[in-house]
């Protein structure tokens with residue numbers, strides 16, 4: 001075994017582009033033949049880190065690469081600050097800091113780009129601890145373009161030769177809401193499923209791009225403008241997921257209809273252990289929402305690879321967004337980014353990558369069936385010394401039910417069509433995916449700026465200092481980009497408008513129960529839920545017995561989750577100040593064990609415009625939260641009724657098949673037919689029935 005150590009600051013990570021491509025690993029293990037590939041990337045040191053690490057340079061990751069050209073797995077071992085603890089994980093490949101993005105591009109992304117031209121979608125997801133190099137990998141730096149820019153260069157030039165066009169969409173997911181970065185003024189976009197089961201992103205703009213420099217301008221300015229999308233009063237921190245969708249459009253020809261292939265780049269928000277000292281309820285909640293996307297992705301991958309009939313795409317917005325691009329002949333590349341110096345969060349991330357890799361292999365060898373419960377659900381506690389996420393008794397119970405849900409074979413019509421990741425028959429054939437509706441390609445902006453080979457625009461490289469290299473989006477042509485953004489918003493970006501046939505809903509709070517330790521005492525909301533849960537004796541419509549509560553959590557589960565969330569919010573201060581720690585060595589961010597946490601009597605604070613309202617007594621808190629919670633419940637209920645599938649609607653109290661069908665018909669006329677509880681009368685529910693749903697003591 002070839003063995004190398006990471007952690008020494010003496011090795012420069014800023015080699016010239018392609019400098020590393022001459023190394024012997026160029027051709028080894030670059031065989032992304034399977035549908036899912038899991039790699040890690042250990043980033044180089046920043047200038048600041050190099051200075052800090054001058055004296056202490058103890059390596060913390062050992063990499064064992066099997067010798068030979070055909071190596072298909074690499075083992076990473078982690079030694080913490082105390083060398084007594086050793087952990088390891090295995091992934092398809094590990095890129096070290098001297099291996100540049102262009103090298104990764106050649107080995108990993110190029111084949112995916114070819115696949116996109118053959119009609120196969122591909123998705124590249126970068127994840128990892130905070131400041132582990134995710135953005136650097138996907139977007140790049142002033143001197144070194146990231147994977148997305150390198151891919152776009154190839155796609156644009158090839159598309160031009162083949163007479164295809166390229167459109168892009170950029171989005172951000174903040175607290176499970178999707179925002180259009182090409183048009184930040186827009187309200188949150190809706191992720192829907194049409195009658196044919198395809199995902200429609202209602203309200204997400206698409207901009208045509210004809211050259212890589214044009215793409216860079218849009219891409220980088222949109223990255224900068226993402227902050228503007230977020231509303232300051234609701235912004236707990238600036239952590240969010242960012243996504244780029246490249247649509248490769250083949251126009252109608254005599255030989256076939258038009259079709260679109262997609263290449264997705266996703267830069268997930270940095271992982272942070274929710275139990276880190278100093279985290280309050282709001283931060284924990286935010287963390288759970290962010291981290292859950294990662295775990296949802298893992299669950300989706302494992303469900304697909306083991307050919308489960310239910311794939312939990314709805315468990316997070318990000319998996320829902322790329323649902324169409326996963327499974328079948330499509331490809332997925334998971335890039336776990338790791339910090340070069342010790343970082344416990346990076347260890348968790350590497351372990352997650354290792355578990356996913358293990359799960360994939362078990363699926364392939366057929367042994368997955370025997371080990372379903374242990375592998376399908378991510379267990380967040382592979383580290384011997386610490387568990388990254390706490391698990392209470394109730395959590396374990398929930399997890400158990402999820403395992404049950406996943407293992408369960410669904411009777412009746414499945415909501416999600418079964419997709420196979422390892423579709424051997426289809427893997428080599430060219431796809432003829434037809435577009436359901438023509439995509440609006442703007443004719444307003446026709447640029448003639450063709451650049452056959454990629455060079456990051458001169459303005460990016462000429463003035464870049466070493467420090468600027470570390471984050472180029474911050475300094476890149478501010479005024480020019482501002483104008484570009486406006487121009488694109490107005491002229492070049494057009495919205496894809498598609499008929500809404502069936503609106504789906506997300507279940508983004510579902511895993512909260514699994515990830516947060518909650519007080520065990522019941523509160524008034526639980527009673528409200530039990531009321532809703534009860535069978536409605538006045539409901540004359542017949543129930544469909546085949547509703548699977550675990551599989552497609554109906555309103556009961558969602559309301560219970562909200563209740564638990566409210567419990568959490570009630571029990572922790574909501575007025576918080578968060579500081580962003582960037583470029584600090586990760587170990588300095590990692591703090592003590594949970595045992596260091598000292599429970600204190602909470603002071604409840606609610607923001608009321610500019611003043612702070614202090615609520616000190618339990619009664620004050622309870623009264624305030626009661627009204628807010630009831631409102632939230634109602635809003636959540638209405639949102640559910642406005643977006644749930646027929647099957648899910650039939651799981652609601654008072655709604656049988658006829659009413660569910662009627663609701664779907666109403667939604668065809670108006671996307672949001674239910675704006676208040678009174679509107680439920682339109683479907684024949686009496687005032688008493690409606691009141692009964694939300695009665696609280």
Ligand SMILES: Nc1ncnc2c1ncn2[C@@H]1O[C@H](COP(=O)(O)OP(=O)(O)OP(=O)(O)O)[C@@H](O)[C@H]1O
Pocket residue numbers: 013014042043044045046097128129130131132133134135136137141268269270271337469470471583
């Ligand atoms: N391979 C690399 N070589 C050298 N420097 C790098 C590399 N990857 C990242 N960096 C530097 O490390 C810092 C953090 O990188 P980056 O912003 O990409 O991290 P991130 O994981 O996207 O952070 P966040 O969690 O905040 O989204 C930046 O200053 C970046 O320039």
